[in-house]
Amino acid sequence: MRRLLDVPAPAKLNLFLHITGRRDDGYHLLQSVFMLIDWCDLLHFERRDDGGIDREDIGPGLASGALPAEDLSVLAAKALRDATGCTQGVRIGLEKRLPAEAGMGGGSSDAATTLLALNRLWGLGLTRRELATIGLRLGADVPFFLGGRNAWVEGAGEQITPLHLAPARFVVVKPPTGASTQRIFGSPELKRDTKTATIQGFAANDAGNKTDAMGRGFQASGALDIQEILAFGHNDLQPVAEAICPEVGHCIQWLKSQGLQSRMTGSGTAVFAHLAQAKNLTPAPGGWTVRECANMDAHPLLDWCTD
Known part of the structure; x- marks a missing residue:
């Protein structure tokens, strides 16, 4: 397998978001219900054998709003490679459909989709829990998207309990x-x-x-x-x-x-x-x-x- 195309990265809505305190390290403590919605970015992944990692904006969508080297999808690819010792690379094409600074988790979802896609493309075989450990270093919302279910979320965003929500x-x-x-x-x-x-x-x-x-x-x-x-x-x-x-x-x-x-x-x-x-x-x-x-x-x- 050399390519994965049109891989979705869905947005989320917070049905509520309560801030219940603050830890000594500055992280806020929250409680929320995170809900996946069918508004998605799309990503393309092409394996590179030379070990390079890069990203480009594709399609008619929005610009990503981040320099390619600072984009969370690129940071996710580098974090996954560092954690596993993998020597493969990837070219990431990002079709940005979710608006930036919206509170919908677009960058975190892109990072989660990148971890899931490269775990498959690079043949790494990591579990969801192992990917979540890597993802948490990238952002508090990344483990939620890796978990794959609507959820009650608390702590600093790392404590996730799946929920079944009525269609709406x-x-x-x-x-x-x-x-x-x-x-x-x-x-x-x-x-x-x-x-x-x-x-x-x-x-x-x-x-x-x-x-x-x-x-x-x-x-x-x-x-x-x-x-x-x-x-x-x-x-x-x-x-x-x-x-x-x-x-x-x-x-x-x-x-x-x-x-x-x-x-x-x-x-x-x-x-x-x-x-x-x-x-x-x-x-x-x-x-x-x-x-x-x-x-x-x-x-x-x-x-x-x-x-």
């Missing part, structure tokens, strides 16, 4: 302005003390207060209802992001004018709303990206390696 559709809106993760998390205005919840309460239909038992109305034996999760949570990063990028608030107000309640996803400037039924949206302001998406039950490359 969403509209995602991204203004042209972005906001860096570092700037948002570094703000002194960021709320960092949301009360910690439990996964047991989240999934087991506890009868307690929603601030300490997230599972109110959920059934552990079936798919978790999207609207119930949205009713529970919020995004602690949203007020900071709105101060940095007022267009986040403009997107939320535009969706409200369409009869939709929305919130920001992750640590970027994209917002989303759950579509309980089909909607005909009025035209958005110029420069905004508006896309209707569905959630995914599993990553398209879930079976590309063993656990």
Whole structure:
């Protein structure tokens, strides 16, 4: 095998994102539900026998926003080679469809797809757990994408519990302005003390207060209802992001004018709303990206390696 073409790297939405504290090393502690959606970057991989690793933008999509040598897909390839002693190389073609600084995990997903693809292309045979150990050094979201399932995520992003979510559709809106993760998390205005919840309460239909038992109305034996999760949570990063990028608030107000309640996803400037039924949206302001998406039950490359 010398080539792998049109390999998907799906985005994620955070149905909520609570910051519950901060570690001594500066990493923030979070709790969130990460959900895969069917909006994907596409990557092409061609094996090189000379050991070189490079990347180019291809197709009609967006530019990646990073210098090729600093792109997470390139860093992932180098990290995988360093961890295994592999001497092969790769040429990576990236068709960027996900907007940058959106909070949708685009770069981390590209890195995860690169690890999965090169594990196959280079014949390394690493397990998902071994790839996740490498991936965590690249970014806190990378292990989630390698895990391949929608999940309850906590700690610094490394504690992942798979969840089964009910099928649903969403509209995602991204203004042209972005906001860096570092700037948002570094703000002194960021709320960092949301009360910690439990996964047991989240999934087991506890009868307690929603601030300490997230599972109110959920059934552990079936798919978790999207609207119930949205009713529970919020995004602690949203007020900071709105101060940095007022267009986040403009997107939320535009969706409200369409009869939709929305919130920001992750640590970027994209917002989303759950579509309980089909909607005909009025035209958005110029420069905004508006896309209707569905959630995914599993990553398209879930079976590309063993656990």
